[in-house]
Amino acid sequence: MRLPPISELNDRARDVFRVVVQSYLDTGAPIGSRTIAHLSGLNLSPASIRNVMQDLEELGLLAAPHTSAGRMPTEIGLRLFVDGMMQALEPSLEERAAIERQLVQTGPVEEAIAATTAALSGLSACAGMVMVAKRELVLRQMSFVPLSADKALAVLVGEDGSIENRVIDLPAGLPLSALIEAGNYMSAMLGGLTLFEARAKIERELLAERAELDGAARALIERGLAIWSEDGERRPVLIVRGQARLIDDAAAADLERVRYLLDDLEGKQDIARLLDNASAGDATRIFIGAETKLFSLSGSSVIAKPFRGLDGRVVGVVGVIGPTRLNYARVVPMVDYTAATLARLMA
Structure with missing residues (x-):
């Protein structure tokens, strides 16, 4: 119509x-x-x-x-x-302060993003969502822990205190000494570098044959860096907070709709695609009910806003999801303010 x-x-x-x-x-x-x-x-x-x-x-x-x-x-x-017809209402000083407080959190940036998303969820009485590109990790230390004859756990510690690990396959007959040698080399030579910089340095060192490593340790380092770089480029970070806020007194009368909505929130790849669609341009996007196939059954609305880094590129999208009867005049400016806050965090 x-x-x-x-x-x-x-x-x-x-x-x-x-x-x-x-x-x-x-x-x-x-x-x-x-x-x-x-x-x-x-x-x-x-x-x-x-x-x-x-x-x-x-x-x-x-x-x-x-x-x-x-x-x-x-x-x-x-x-x-x-x-x-809507007349937007600017966030109050108290609401702005509640969002701003998340900027001073210590620890990995993902924790500050999650806390900011949780604050937005609490203030809007909706579920808060944010999607950011996986941040380039700066290496502090890397080690390899043997799990079996053909598998090891590659443990990477970032400068921000974050710890990630991946299970990698080992060549047949790889000695334990190669795991130790590779971990020591990574920690000594590649600390303070991003994964991209570390890979480039490894390639230069191996090409010039300056790396005092045996063949097994070289292969292990290359494999470990490749896994992390590839994984970081492929998957954005998607955080959803405050799903329980979607089940209020009014929602209790329509439990089927709530069930559909919670099911939809489990499909994080679909949500990521929706937020990615909202990243084009600078405007706040408002999707109401069946305007998106993802939430057509639950009759929900999504408000999403992209935010940019210092170089002007879109680095993420933040938004909320709630019932179609949410307070658009209040929530839209709140999402806008949160996007501006996250832009400063990611700078």
């Missing part, structure tokens, strides 16, 4: 429509003409309001649930409201 421009609605229709939408965003329930006449101050009779609501329903902006005589906005109606 075509989305009618807001200019096609007369003043009376806009006033009634705004009251219905605001009531739905506040309560999640339909509202009737008598309630609007009593509470809104529109100075219209219930009969006049019913006629206007009928016209809005014929335009596809309102719908009447079969269990109620009241009306509530459709997803098309919500889109019209968000694009043409």
Whole structure:
């Protein structure tokens, strides 16, 4: 159905429509003409309001649930409201401070990102989501721990205190001394370098035959660096926080929708693709209900905003997911502010 421009609605229709939408965003329930006449101050009779609501329903902006005589906005109606009528509310000083506090956290940057996402979740009463490219790890130490005759655990410690490990295959007959030699070389020669820089240095050293390593240790180092570099380029970091906030008193009446939503949140690859789509340009993207196939069954909305690094490239996307009745006017600026905060964190 075509989305009618807001200019096609007369003043009376806009006033009634705004009251219905605001009531739905506040309560999640339909509202009737008598309630609007009593509470809104529109100075219209219930009969006049019913006629206007009928016209809005014929335009596809309102719908009447079969269990109620009241009306509530459709997803098309919500889109019209968000694009043409919503007045954004800037985050309060307290809300800004709650987000800013996460910038001073010590430890790996992923922990600060997770804490910032959790803060956004708490302030918005939604689930918070952030996706960032896997940050280039600066090496401090690397070691190899034998697991069996043909496998070892490669343990990498970063300058930020983060620890990662991968199981790698070993050539047949590799001596334990090669594991020790490779780990010692990595720690002594490659500390303070990124994985990309470490690989380049190893290649130069081996090409010039300056690396005092036997063939087994060389192969082990090359294999370890290749695994980490390839893994980091292939997988972004996706963090979702606050799923429990999606199950509130209103959601309890629609447990099937909540079940669909929680199932959707388990599909992190699908969420990553959605956030990746939102990374184009600088604008905040708002996806309402069936506008995305991912959340069409759960009737949920996503608000997402990309953020950039010092070089101007998009380094991540932050957003929230919640019911279609979320407070867009309050949450959209909150997502914007969180994106600006994360941009400083990633600088």
